[in-house]
Amino acid sequence: MKIRVYYEDTDCGSVVYYANYLRFMERSRTEFLREKGIELDEFHKKGIIFAVTEVQVKYRQPARYNDLLEVESKLIEQSSSMLLFETKIYNQHDILLTVGIAKIVSVSTETGKACKLPEIMMDKLQLYKKQDG
Secondary structure, X not given: OEEEOOHHHEOOOOEEOOOHHHHHHHHHHHHHHHHOOOOHHHHHHOOEEEEEEEEEEEEOOOOEOOOEEEEEEEEEEEOOOEEEEEEEEEOOOOOEXXXXXXXXXXXXXXXXXXXXXXXXXXXXXXXXXXXXX
């Protein structure tokens, strides 16, 4: 997905503020799931939310004000209650700027504890993995 860097995304040096990369990655993961037919708000209504429990980010080069970024997420691992995503962010010159890994866990709103991923989500993601791999 494409994301334009706005002034509000930058620090006083016109460089993207480090925490904003996490926002870009979140958007990309959400769009990845949406493309697979997975709408997170549908699960929220059923008492399941998705929490980031770990994140690792490698900042290689800065993005700057007015850059047009390409943000690409892919599912690299999954279990019955966890999804592991890798997200790469490139600038308009196809230079890799940032790589992030995020662990997402499904959580029951009733108990506040980890729970199994919804079966329909697992099915859609298994289909994706078969097509992709």
